[in-house]
Amino acid sequence: MSDPKAPQVAIMRSMLGRARGLGAAKSGTAHWWSQRATAIALVPLSLWFVASVIGLLGAPRAAVAAWAAGPITATLLLATIAALFQHLHLGVKVVIEDYIHAERPRMFWLLALKGLIGLMALASAVSVLKLAFTG
Amino acid sequence: MSDGLRNSGAADWGRRGGLPMTDIREALMVGRTSDGKLVRRPLSPHLQVYKPQITSVTSIMHRITGVGLGVGTLVLVWWLVAAATSDAAYDRATWFIGSWIGLLLMFGWTAALWYHFANGVRHLFWDFGYGFDLPTAHATGKATAVATVVLTVLTWIIIFAAG
Numbered sequence: 001m002s003d004p005k006a007p008q009v010a011i012m013r014s015m016l017g018r019a020r021g022l023g024a025a026k027s028g029t030a031h032w033w034s035q036r037a038t039a040i041a042l043v044p045l046s047l048w049f050v051a052s053v054i055g056l057l058g059a060p061r062a063a064v065a066a067w068a069a070g071p072i073t074a075t076l077l078l079a080t081i082a083a084l085f086q087h088l089h090l091g092v093k094v095v096i097e098d099y100i101h102a103e104r105p106r107m108f109w110l111l112a113l114k115g116l117i118g119l120m121a122l123a124s125a126v127s128v129l130k131l132a133f134t135g
Numbered sequence: 136m137s138d139g140l141r142n143s144g145a146a147d148w149g150r151r152g153g154l155p156m157t158d159i160r161e162a163l164m165v166g167r168t169s170d171g172k173l174v175r176r177p178l179s180p181h182l183q184v185y186k187p188q189i190t191s192v193t194s195i196m197h198r199i200t201g202v203g204l205g206v207g208t209l210v211l212v213w214w215l216v217a218a219a220t221s222d223a224a225y226d227r228a229t230w231f232i233g234s235w236i237g238l239l240l241m242f243g244w245t246a247a248l249w250y251h252f253a254n255g256v257r258h259l260f261w262d263f264g265y266g267f268d269l270p271t272a273h274a275t276g277k278a279t280a281v282a283t284v285v286l287t288v289l290t291w292i293i294i295f296a297a298g
Contacts, residue, residue, distance in 0.1 A: 006173075011167070011170075011171045018169045036262055039255055039258070039259060040259065042255075043256065046248070046252065054290075054293055054294055055297070057294065057297055060222075061217075061222050065218060065219075084208065088204075088205045088208060091201045091202075092201075092202065095201075120209070123212055123216055124211070126219070127216045127220075128215065131218060
């Protein structure tokens with residue numbers, strides 16, 4: 001262990017930090033947890049959504065608007081949108097991090113993903129709210 | 136070179152910890168411990184020489200279907216925005232979804248959704264500590280494939296019966 005000829009890399013870390021074995025800000029598992037929490041939420045929400053959409057097949061816009069305008073439906077739609085796009089963002093983020101190694105393109109695509117998914121989630125939520133409040 | 140490179144703790148790697156490099160790629164697989172000591176990391180075989188297994192194929196399929204479903208959310212957003220815009224906009228969106236290319240895409244997304252759903256539940260069981268042993272992981276992997284086919288066929292039977 002204490003071979004003086006062993007190669008060393010200078011690092012900025014206190015002995016107390018090493019002993020405690022903690023990460024930088026205890027947030028290292030946030031991504032993992034959020035991915036699981038949204039996955040669990042999407043199990044019932046996606047089943048409900050698919051069943052609802054099959055029930056609306058061939059229906060005119062007015063019928064879809066009346067369906068989405070119900071407060072419980074609107075709440076579940078907003079919950080589905082929130083969980084779905086958060087889950088999607090976390091998942092594709094890892095794909096980008098895995099396959100794009102160069103710093104600048106990786107940063108570009110991570111930001112592009114964040115912007116695109118943020119806008120898609122907002123557009124969906126605004127549409128649901130518009131249907132809920134104005135029909 | 137090899138003197139200071141200690142093994143990383145992986146069982147089959149330990150024996151090679153003090154040996155010289157035999158593969159040039161090992162040069163890139165050097166990490167360091169919390170006190171800055173350099174260690175060798177275990178190196179996975181290259182994809183081209185790695186025999187596909189149920190576990191690895193279900194894993195990459197989860198990623199592929201996830202990305203595919205992500206592309207599919209574009210149609211979901213279009214449908215929702217169209218419903219909140221006008222009758223004409225809604226008719227355009229449902230016309231596309233009902234066209235042959237729309238139906239083909241919807242069929243693909245239904246299959247991808249049920250695969251990602253079933254394999255996702257499999258992942259959640261793993262997260263709770265169940266089903267990690269190989270015989271169970273292989274059995275649940277096959278069950279995922281069966282569930283995908285059954286749920287996809289069932290969904291489209293219901294769709295054609297309803298429409």
